[in-house]
Amino acid sequence: MDRSVTLYRHVDKQKLILDAALKLFVEYGFHGTPTSKIAQEAGVANGTLFHYYKTKDDLVVGLYNEIRSELSEATSSITHESEFITPKFKNIFIHTLYWALNNKEKFYYLQQFHISPHAAKISNEAILQQDQVQTKLIAEGIRKKLMRQIPAELIFTMFNSQLFSIYQYLTSAEFTQEEQERIINETYQMTWELFKYN
Amino acid sequence: MDRSVTLYRHVDKQKLILDAALKLFVEYGFHGTPTSKIAQEAGVANGTLFHYYKTKDDLVVGLYNEIRSELSEATSSITHESEFITPKFKNIFIHTLYWALNNKEKFYYLQQFHISPHAAKISNEAILQQDQVQTKLIAEGIRKKLMRQIPAELIFTMFNSQLFSIYQYLTSAEFTQEEQERIINETYQMTWELFKYN
Amino acid sequence: MDRSVTLYRHVDKQKLILDAALKLFVEYGFHGTPTSKIAQEAGVANGTLFHYYKTKDDLVVGLYNEIRSELSEATSSITHESEFITPKFKNIFIHTLYWALNNKEKFYYLQQFHISPHAAKISNEAILQQDQVQTKLIAEGIRKKLMRQIPAELIFTMFNSQLFSIYQYLTSAEFTQEEQERIINETYQMTWELFKYN
Amino acid sequence: MDRSVTLYRHVDKQKLILDAALKLFVEYGFHGTPTSKIAQEAGVANGTLFHYYKTKDDLVVGLYNEIRSELSEATSSITHESEFITPKFKNIFIHTLYWALNNKEKFYYLQQFHISPHAAKISNEAILQQDQVQTKLIAEGIRKKLMRQIPAELIFTMFNSQLFSIYQYLTSAEFTQEEQERIINETYQMTWELFKYN
DNA sequence: TATGAATGAGGTTTCATTCAT
DNA sequence: AATGAATGAAACCTCATTCAT
Numbered sequence: 001m002d003r004s005v006t007l008y009r010h011v012d013k014q015k016l017i018l019d020a021a022l023k024l025f026v027e028y029g030f031h032g033t034p035t036s037k038i039a040q041e042a043g044v045a046n047g048t049l050f051h052y053y054k055t056k057d058d059l060v061v062g063l064y065n066e067i068r069s070e071l072s073e074a075t076s077s078i079t080h081e082s083e084f085i086t087p088k089f090k091n092i093f094i095h096t097l098y099w100a101l102n103n104k105e106k107f108y109y110l111q112q113f114h115i116s117p118h119a120a121k122i123s124n125e126a127i128l129q130q131d132q133v134q135t136k137l138i139a140e141g142i143r144k145k146l147m148r149q150i151p152a153e154l155i156f157t158m159f160n161s162q163l164f165s166i167y168q169y170l171t172s173a174e175f176t177q178e179e180q181e182r183i184i185n186e187t188y189q190m191t192w193e194l195f196k197y198n
Numbered sequence: 199m200d201r202s203v204t205l206y207r208h209v210d211k212q213k214l215i216l217d218a219a220l221k222l223f224v225e226y227g228f229h230g231t232p233t234s235k236i237a238q239e240a241g242v243a244n245g246t247l248f249h250y251y252k253t254k255d256d257l258v259v260g261l262y263n264e265i266r267s268e269l270s271e272a273t274s275s276i277t278h279e280s281e282f283i284t285p286k287f288k289n290i291f292i293h294t295l296y297w298a299l300n301n302k303e304k305f306y307y308l309q310q311f312h313i314s315p316h317a318a319k320i321s322n323e324a325i326l327q328q329d330q331v332q333t334k335l336i337a338e339g340i341r342k343k344l345m346r347q348i349p350a351e352l353i354f355t356m357f358n359s360q361l362f363s364i365y366q367y368l369t370s371a372e373f374t375q376e377e378q379e380r381i382i383n384e385t386y387q388m389t390w391e392l393f394k395y396n
Numbered sequence: 397m398d399r400s401v402t403l404y405r406h407v408d409k410q411k412l413i414l415d416a417a418l419k420l421f422v423e424y425g426f427h428g429t430p431t432s433k434i435a436q437e438a439g440v441a442n443g444t445l446f447h448y449y450k451t452k453d454d455l456v457v458g459l460y461n462e463i464r465s466e467l468s469e470a471t472s473s474i475t476h477e478s479e480f481i482t483p484k485f486k487n488i489f490i491h492t493l494y495w496a497l498n499n500k501e502k503f504y505y506l507q508q509f510h511i512s513p514h515a516a517k518i519s520n521e522a523i524l525q526q527d528q529v530q531t532k533l534i535a536e537g538i539r540k541k542l543m544r545q546i547p548a549e550l551i552f553t554m555f556n557s558q559l560f561s562i563y564q565y566l567t568s569a570e571f572t573q574e575e576q577e578r579i580i581n582e583t584y585q586m587t588w589e590l591f592k593y594n
Numbered sequence: 595m596d597r598s599v600t601l602y603r604h605v606d607k608q609k610l611i612l613d614a615a616l617k618l619f620v621e622y623g624f625h626g627t628p629t630s631k632i633a634q635e636a637g638v639a640n641g642t643l644f645h646y647y648k649t650k651d652d653l654v655v656g657l658y659n660e661i662r663s664e665l666s667e668a669t670s671s672i673t674h675e676s677e678f679i680t681p682k683f684k685n686i687f688i689h690t691l692y693w694a695l696n697n698k699e700k701f702y703y704l705q706q707f708h709i710s711p712h713a714a715k716i717s718n719e720a721i722l723q724q725d726q727v728q729t730k731l732i733a734e735g736i737r738k739k740l741m742r743q744i745p746a747e748l749i750f751t752m753f754n755s756q757l758f759s760i761y762q763y764l765t766s767a768e769f770t771q772e773e774q775e776r777i778i779n780e781t782y783q784m785t786w787e788l789f790k791y792n
Numbered sequence: 793t794a795t796g797a798a799t800g801a802g803g804t805t806t807c808a809t810t811c812a813t
Numbered sequence: 814a815a816t817g818a819a820t821g822a823a824a825c826c827t828c829a830t831t832c833a834t
Contacts, residue, residue: 013794029315031229034828045795047831056829115313117227150384154367158385161363165355172351186348187356194392211819232803243820248805409798425711427625430824441799446826511709513623546780550763554781557759561751568747582744583752590788607815628807639816641810650808799831806824813816 014052016042021063026105030060030116061122064113067106074099076133085141086192092134093163093188100167101180107167131156145197155195162191212250214240219261224303228258228314259320262311265304272297274331283339284390290332291361291386298365299378305365329354343395353393360389410448412438417459422501426456426512457518460509463502470495472529481537482588488530489559489584496563497576503563527552541593551591558587608646610636615657620699624654624710655716658707661700668693670727679735680786686728687757687782694761695774701761725750739791749789756785 020042024033035056039046053059075095100107113119138155141147147155166187170180218239222231233254237244251257273293298305311317336353339345345353364385368378416437420429431452435442449455471491496503509515534551537543543551562583566576614635618627629650633640647653669689694701707713732749735741741749760781764774 032315035830036828039796046797046829047795048793050830051793054830111313115310117230148388151367153370154364154381154385157363157367157370158360161359161366162356165359166352168359169349169352169355172355183352187352190346190392194388233805234803244804244822245806245820246818249818249820252805254804428711431826432824442801442825443799443827444797447797447799450826452825508709511705513626544784547763549766550760550777550781553759553763553766554756554784557755557762558752561755562748564755565745565748565751568751579748583748586742586788590784629809630807633817640808640818641816642814644809645814648809795832795834797832799829801828803827804825807822808820810820811816811818813818 013042013044013048016044017049017052017059018063018066021059022067022105022109025060025063025112026108029112030118035059057118057121060113060116060118063109064118064122067103067109070103070106071096071099071110085137085144085146088137089141089192090188092137093159093191094184096163097167097170097184100163101170104171134159141195147195147197149197159191159195162187162194211240211242211246214242215247215250215257216261216264219257220265220303220307223258223261223310224306227310228316233257255316255319258311258314258316261307262316262320265301265307268301268304269294269297269308270331283335283342283344286335287339287390288386290335291357291389292382294361295365295368295382298361299368302369309362332357339393345393345395347395357389357393360385360392409438409440409444412440413445413448413455414459414462417455418463418501418505421456421459421508422504425508426514431455453514453517456509456512456514459505460514460518463505466499466502467492467495467506468529481533481540481542484533485537485588486584488533489555489587490580492559493563493566493580496559497566500567507560530555537591543591543593545593555587555591558583558590607636607638607642610638611643611646611653612657612660615653616661616699616703619654619657619706620702623706624712629653651712651715654707654710654712657703658712658716661703664697664700665690665693665704679731679738679740682731683735683786684782686731687753687785688778690757691761691764691778694757695764698765728753735789741789741791743791753785753789756781756788 017038020038021033024038024041027033035049036046038059039049042049049059053062075092135152135156138147138159139152142149142152142155166184170183175183215236218236219231222236222239225231233247234244236257237247240247247257251260273290333350333354336345336357337350340347340350340353364382368381373381413434416434417429420434420437423429431445432442434455435445438445445455449458471488531548531552534543534555535548538545538548538551562580566579571579611632614632615627618632618635621627629643630640632653633643636643643653647656669686729746729750732741732753733746736743736746736749760778764777769777
């Protein structure tokens with residue numbers, strides 16, 4: 001009885017910890033953020049954090065996986081909307097960009113994680129599996145002579161760098177909604193020109 | 199001449215420290231590398247490190263500046279060879295890429311540094327001053343209608359990302375000297391197509 | 397009652413740390429006493445000390461406040477026994493002296509602290525508040541023409557120095573209980589003569 | 595030739611070191627003052643300090659002895675002016691007080707030194723020898739029934755505490771020259787009353 | 793599940809002192 | 814006599830992690 005009331009109040013402590021970790025990791029870096037500070041920010045006891053994550057590294061990786069899945073969902077769900085390659089390609093471009101712009105902290109965390117020594121700890125499989133969705137799409141585009149006849153991995157790498165640089169440009173200054181949209185469209189055209197079969 | 203004699207006797211401890219720091223930072227990250235290990239690797243006493251750099255952070259930033267100047271020299275000296283923009287542009291592209299390939303640790307260190315919280319500590323001026331050489335070149339290209347009529351900063355950002363992604367591709371697998379050259383040339387063509395005035 | 401049981405099981409580590417700190421600070425001085433030695437002497441881990449006191453300085457000040465309150469209690473509780481000034485004055489004199497003789501280490505620590513740069517860190521208020529009990533008593537004595545018509549602060553300062561010098565004399569050699577009592581009584585007479593309204 | 599010129603410019607580095615040490619020790623304490631800072635303040639090289647004083651402790655003690663002699667001279671030279679005890683006593687009182695007021699840093703250093711563990715390192719003889727001048731004078735006063743029939747050591751201790759407390763009072767606030775003189779005279783009367791044979 | 797006092801290894805930095813010049 | 818780069822022991826403090834409650 002009283003319990004049902006409590007249930008409504010109950011907040012998932014694990015979620016609180018992840019949120020706190022994201023915020024602090026992004027602001028102070030992995031090593032600049034003690035677990036005690038994370039617990040404090042999350043409003044839980046120091047030891048509680050270690051109930052959910054055996055070690056600090058576990059938390060770092062766990063948070064990465066969490067965010068990574070989120071990004072995957074945001075882009076992959078859309079990918080299936082069309083069966084043609086070109087619009088799929090555009091969808092990935094645009095949705096990744098918007099997701100990044102709407103989840104700056106999370107996007108930044110992904111960067112942070114990738115260059116950290118933690119990145120080595122995550123199984124390459126897990127990463128590749130997610131990347132392969134895109135790589136396969138590109139490979140198909142090459143095979144069907146819709147895209148340049150160069151290695152799919154090269155296009156994949158350039159494509160992602162392209163995305164990242166546009167993201168950087170968009171966040172380097174204040175743009176209106178319209179300007180932003182225009183830039184995204186223009187840069188998408190450029191990107192497609194870069195990769196399309198001429 | 200007297201100097202050459204001195205050089206053999208006198209070992210520059212500061213240089214030894216920088217070399218050791220680069221090696222270890224790249225391998226274990228900033229926080230994974232205790233100053234004691236750096237001193238040990240450099241073959242100097244722990245205190246000596248702090249004789250040259252007041253704090254560990256000072257060393258991190260000092261090393262960055264050192265490498266950054268090196269890269270600047272490697273590219274800027276070449277840039278003046280021609281007075282035309284197009285070959286200058288190509289020179290920067292190619293020399294940066296070769297410098298990166300020949301100085302992988304240093305290039306990796308620059309990445310590491312840029313996403314670290316240390317990056318904030320360096321005066322933006324110092325960075326901008328070096329970047330502006332390139333940004334100005336691009337701006338000139340735009341003005342002379344040799345390049346696309348989009349913001350110079352956008353081209354600058356995309357250009358560097360492009361460089362980085364090609365570097366990543368070249369180091370992701372073993373290529374022969376010839377293959378490497380061919381890839382560099384082809385990707386330069388692509389890059390130029392991307393930015394040139396159509 | 398439950399409490400007495402707990403007392404036997406539970407050892408207050410903070411108390412152990414304070415005791416150890418007092419002993420070592422008095423013997424070796426603030427800087428001659430590493431925090432590691434304090435922890436060791438207290439039988440706790442090094443980190444435990446910093447669990448209770450953020451810094452070594454905090455410990456130094458914390459110990460001072462602790463002892464200072466003890467001394468205050470030892471004298472102020474007695475002070476209220478009489479409503480006349482003269483016996484109150486004598487009470488302070490005698491009880492301070494006895495407290496000092498029975499708590500030599502603590503009394504010495506107070507000296508040590510007062511001339512150290514730490515003294516500046518303690519809020520003057522805290523000190524004044526405790527001193528004002530005595531200063532007010534003296535001011536009252538002056539107003540009622542029981543004491544010399546000179547500034548209360550001067551009497552206060554001289555009074556404390558007097559106390560300190562007698563303490564020094566009493567501890568400079570071995571005196572029997574009787575001799576000690578006689579000296580205290582005689583010097584009290586001298587002190588009173590010094591300050592009383594003639 | 596040039597040399598004679600240099601001679602005039604030459605400043606005693608040992609003196610510079612002592613001056614710097616006094617200033618810094620008084621401000622930051624013994625342990626708060628690194629030898630490097632002393633050398634810097636003195637305008638000499640780090641190693642130079644260790645030419646004059648084998649260790650830092652040597653410097654601390656050396657500075658103490660220096661100041662102690664200065665104080666001795668300031669008072670003892672005057673002491674011989676009269677052959678009567680009473681004026682001698684007054685002379686010591688007044689000259690010590692004025693010396694302290696005119697040499698606040700040095701006087702403070704003496705306090706600092708006395709409660710420090712360094713005090714133990716100095717031979718008791720050296721101290722006693724200087725103190726005995728005063729103790730003997732007091733003993734003579736007692737023998738000649740000019741002073742109270744209590745131990746000379748007790749009077750000596752109380753006398754010095756008295757001096758110190760008056761010094762403290764005089765420096766606790768801003769007094770005019772006249773006020774100062776009046777306070778010194780009045781407190782001397784009080785002090786003499788305290789010790790004189792009644 | 794949740795707590796937070798307790799731990800102690802390990803990190804950064806200081807600094808008295810040495811010594812080759 | 815004077816220098817200041819070099820040393821390395823030792824200090825303070827942090828923080829991931831454990832565990833009794």
